[in-house]
Amino acid sequence: MSPRFKVAIVGAGVGVQHMIGYLLNPRTYDVTTICDLDRQRAGALVAMLPTARSQTEVERVLADPSIDVVSICTPPFTHLELALRALEAGKHVVVEKPVAGSPAEVDRLAEAAKASGRLVVPVFQYRFARGPRILRQLIDAGLAGPPVAASLEVHWNRGRDYYAVPWRGKRATELGGTVMSHMIHAHDLLTYLAGPVVRVHAEVATLVHPLEVEDTAAVAMRLDNGALATSSATIGAARDTSRYRLVFAHLTAESGLAPYAPGEDPWTFTARDPARQSEIDAVVQAYGPPRRNGFAGLFQELAPALTGAAEPPITLADAHAALSLVAAIYHSAETSSAVDLPLSPKAPAYGGR
Numbered sequence: 001m002s003p004r005f006k007v008a009i010v011g012a013g014v015g016v017q018h019m020i021g022y023l024l025n026p027r028t029y030d031v032t033t034i035c036d037l038d039r040q041r042a043g044a045l046v047a048m049l050p051t052a053r054s055q056t057e058v059e060r061v062l063a064d065p066s067i068d069v070v071s072i073c074t075p076p077f078t079h080l081e082l083a084l085r086a087l088e089a090g091k092h093v094v095v096e097k098p099v100a101g102s103p104a105e106v107d108r109l110a111e112a113a114k115a116s117g118r119l120v121v122p123v124f125q126y127r128f129a130r131g132p133r134i135l136r137q138l139i140d141a142g143l144a145g146p147p148v149a150a151s152l153e154v155h156w157n158r159g160r161d162y163y164a165v166p167w168r169g170k171r172a173t174e175l176g177g178t179v180m181s182h183m184i185h186a187h188d189l190l191t192y193l194a195g196p197v198v199r200v201h202a203e204v205a206t207l208v209h210p211l212e213v214e215d216t217a218a219v220a221m222r223l224d225n226g227a228l229a230t231s232s233a234t235i236g237a238a239r240d241t242s243r244y245r246l247v248f249a250h251l252t253a254e255s256g257l258a259p260y261a262p263g264e265d266p267w268t269f270t271a272r273d274p275a276r277q278s279e280i281d282a283v284v285q286a287y288g289p290p291r292r293n294g295f296a297g298l299f300q301e302l303a304p305a306l307t308g309a310a311e312p313p314i315t316l317a318d319a320h321a322a323l324s325l326v327a328a329i330y331h332s333a334e335t336s337s338a339v340d341l342p343l344s345p346k347a348p349a350y351g352g353r
């Protein structure tokens, strides 16, 4: 049986999703602490999990030698510092998006992780969903062929109440706008399934609310094999929908419209050559019983990495790629020019804005 890792969750907003994800892996994880500056928010989670205790001071969490893993679910501007402190305290770190504000900051975190011998695992839970997992299997089985084109839509409805939370909508605390906060999962999924982005042209705009950051964005991307992708995001849509269509040489994969777990809707996988549809259908049918997905899937696959038996399912290299793409999008929009990736550490965008 796997050892049980004692977990502290810091930040009780999306932290509840982490809590559920750990609880769905009971043989591996034991959530012992919920920490939030807001006592009531921490208390609300502890009410659901009476074996855990609540805490308002992160220093006490980090000083607790029984805690192995710290899940950082606080606002974006706090992630880097909290992650560095958790590493210093000898904890493994799971950290919400965005891990940091720039590729340079991810480099800092990677150095600290190496020095501490502990893991830093960014959260890109969309990868651990049925649709993307099946597509990954089709790609690995050679049934997809090279990527050709993709279109991604993140069209959500966020009202004034969403931006009433003080850290949102400000560059210093959210570390960006819709590109940083809402497109980041979609772009991670694109690069995970179709390969790295090597060139970006982008436009961003603030059209929906009077914010300091953008709330709408349009991005054109060239992938490393030459495929072309477009991505559109706004928080000004009537309803919340996300949609992914990925065209490969031999098949087209299409998601449903589920906004936050786009992998969970049934995806369709259509062969370009109808004679090969049955090979694709066989992989889909063999996918098997429902697996743990989303946060629970991420934490399940993290378990062997915590014992050193495997590589973590998501690494700081993934966060570096995600934040390089964010930096390139902003730089392209600000300079009305194409930006090539990977960014050189000497590139103006590398250190953030």
Ligand SMILES: NC(=O)c1ccc[n+]([C@@H]2O[C@H](COP(=O)([O-])OP(=O)(O)OC[C@H]3O[C@@H](n4cnc5c(N)ncnc54)[C@H](O)[C@@H]3O)[C@@H](O)[C@H]2O)c1
Residues within 6 Å of the ligand: 010, 011, 012, 013, 014, 015, 035, 036, 037, 038, 041, 056, 058, 073, 074, 075, 076, 078, 096, 097, 098, 123, 125, 165, 181
């Ligand atoms: N992976 C996803 O799909 C997903 C979904 C939503 C949010 N997020 C990310 O999660 C993070 C939090 O978002 P949210 O919507 O839960 O925000 P939120 O404002 O609802 O919750 C954050 C909580 O952190 C607490 N907090 C802040 N600083 C703290 C500190 N030093 N110590 C202890 N508690 C502290 C706040 O009191 C607050 O309760 C953001 O980075 C966001 O981008 C990710």
